[in-house]
Amino acid sequence: MKAVVYKGPRRMVVENVPDPRLEDPRDAIVKVTSAAICGSDLHFYDGCTVTQPGFIPGHEIEGVVAEIGSGVHSIKVGDRVVMPFNIACGYCFNCVRGYPNACLTTNPQGAGAGYGYPGLGGYQGGQAEYVRVPFADYGCLKLPGQPGDQWEDDFVLLADIFPTGFHATVLANVQEGASVAIYGAGPVGLLATLSARLRGAGEVYTVDAIPERLQCAKQLGATPIDASQGDPADQILDLRQKNTALKQGLLPGEEKMKGVLCGIDAVGYEAIDYWDAHQRQSNIVLEQLIHLVAPTGHLGIIGVYRPEDPCGQTEAIKHGELPIGFGEMWYKGQAVGTGQTPVARYNRLLRDLIVNGRAKPSVIVTQRLPLDGAPEAYAKFCERAPGYVKVVLKPGLAA
Numbered sequence: 051m052k053a054v055v056y057k058g059p060r061r062m063v064v065e066n067v068p069d070p071r072l073e074d075p076r077d078a079i080v081k082v083t084s085a086a087i088c089g090s091d092l093h094f095y096d097g098c099t100v101t102q103p104g105f106i107p108g109h110e111i112e113g114v115v116a117e118i119g120s121g122v123h124s125i126k127v128g129d130r131v132v133m134p135f136n137i138a139c140g141y142c143f144n145c146v147r148g149y150p151n152a153c154l155t156t157n158p159q160g161a162g163a164g165y166g167y168p169g170l171g172g173y174q175g176g177q178a179e180y181v182r183v184p185f186a187d188y189g190c191l192k193l194p195g196q197p198g199d200q201w202e203d204d205f206v207l208l209a210d211i212f213p214t215g216f217h218a219t220v221l222a223n224v225q226e227g228a229s230v231a232i233y234g235a236g237p238v239g240l241l242a243t244l245s246a247r248l249r250g251a252g253e254v255y256t257v258d259a260i261p262e263r264l265q266c267a268k269q270l271g272a273t274p275i276d277a278s279q280g281d282p283a284d285q286i287l288d289l290r291q292k293n294t295a296l297k298q299g300l301l302p303g304e305e306k307m308k309g310v311l312c313g314i315d316a317v318g319y320e321a322i323d324y325w326d327a328h329q330r331q332s333n334i335v336l337e338q339l340i341h342l343v344a345p346t347g348h349l350g351i352i353g354v355y356r357p358e359d360p361c362g363q364t365e366a367i368k369h370g371e372l373p374i375g376f377g378e379m380w381y382k383g384q385a386v387g388t389g390q391t392p393v394a395r396y397n398r399l400l401r402d403l404i405v406n407g408r409a410k411p412s413v414i415v416t417q418r419l420p421l422d423g424a425p426e427a428y429a430k431f432c433e434r435a436p437g438y439v440k441v442v443l444k445p446g447l448a449a
Contacts, residue, residue: 052445053106053178054424059097060432062425067106070174070182075121078186080131083197084206085177086110087424087441089236090354092432094168098320098361101168108177108443109135109165110209114197115190116180124187130197131190132401133183134393135210137163137173140188151390156184162390177424179445191397194405203412203442204404207241211440212411213396214352215241215316219249221350221387222312226250229310231286231342232272233335235263237440238352239316240414243270246312248409255289255310257282259324260434266414277324283342286310309344318353319372320361332362333372340375343384351388414440420447 053067070079085108093099094107112132115125125131137157138150144161145153156163157171166175174182183189193205204212215238224230230251232242235258246254247270256267257275264274273289275282287308290296315335323331332355339349355370362368379386403409416439419427423443430438 051179052421056105056107057103062428064422070180072119075119076185077119078115078183079117080113080181080183081116082113082176082445084112085443086206095428099168106174106178107166108175110206111176112206122186125190130193132205132208133189135164136393137184139185148395149392150394151392177443203415207411208397211237212241212400213393214238214391216245216396217391218242218314218350218352219245222314223348224249224251224312227252228312229253230312231310232256232314234316235267240266241411242314242316243267243272247271255286262436281325283338307344309342311347313339313343314350315353319355319359332367333374336374340379345382347384349386415442417441419443421445
């Protein structure tokens with residue numbers, strides 16, 4: 051089959067590789083109809099995650115079941131499915147408690163496995179014509195309709211970034227009427243913006259420095275904050291201070307609650323200080339949120355942070371040790387939620403919001419390309435080129 055293959059930093063190729071095969075009675079083989087490129091794919095592409103060349107990337111995968119093992123019972127050949135990026139058994143201590151993101155049986159290196167990503171069990175990804183799906187009964191979400199229909203690009207986002215954006219709002223405790231600041235208007239930040247609106251947020255401020263992404267955030271109902279124009283936390287605090295409507299009907303002492311109640315980091319360890327030094331600063335978003343979120347507020351840290359970061363600015367940061375204002379966080383009584391998304395906790399709910407017309411996450415998709423377009427798409431996406439907010443690869447599309 052044809053697949054995208056990682057050859058080293060900034061080197062992706064498309065070549066013929068062996069077809070996947072059933073390795074366990076609980077496996078399925080899925081013919082891929084859509085496979086998205088995720089921002090976390092750029093971690094190894096850019097050389098900021100140490101890994102060996104030769105693997106197939108891609109953990110946002112949608113397709114049609116082509117073959118099933120003898121132990122698979124809930125899906126059949128011909129079913130349309132999307133797979134959570136978490137590869138999970140469904141029966142271990144963590145899975146049965148609702149944490150498939152920390153499955154204890156699928157990754158000999160630690161808790162949690164996934165498709166096409168370093169350190170997550172060595173499974174091949176789905177930026178290919180076919181992919182093997184372990185524990186297919188648990189790992190496949192059945193979908194209505196037919197490949198290529200009006201939901202094709204929406205459904206592929208159920209594999210990761212739509213549930214991840216939604217999970218960010220859960221970690222940040224977004225409720226009806228809440229004030230929310232979201233750092234990062236990449237695909238996850240934009241779908242966190244959409245999710246905050248779905249959950250009834252009253253104010254949403256989305257921070258980035260790329261005009262195209264800020265415009266998309268505005269279309270999703272957020273107030274865009276351009277980080278190239280000055281300290282984003284100060285911009286948000288200033289906007290809230292000038293909003294006379296917010297000052298009406300305040301409870302005693304409420305004027306002291308100048309910050310937002312909910313903060314979301316959708317950037318992670320590759321954060322850039324756009325408003326001062328204009329260079330990478332891994333702790334900058336965390337510091338911003340600690341300063342910006344009000345006492346008793348919540349921080350949802352959905353952006354990726356890794357124990358090892360060869361691109362870190364200091365020796366400590368290279369080993370995942372980030373300096374943050376923990377004293378201020380503690381003094382404010384802020385609650386913090388982190389970690390990978392347990393996709394299976396949300397994907398059915400979000401699928402039904404799509405089908406019923408309540409959500410259209412594919413509004414962020416800007417490129418639909420054949421597999422052969424992957425090398426250029428990675429390069430353009432990495433440089434945040436115009437028109438490359440979200441790329442979906444289509445193995446069946448002619449080059």
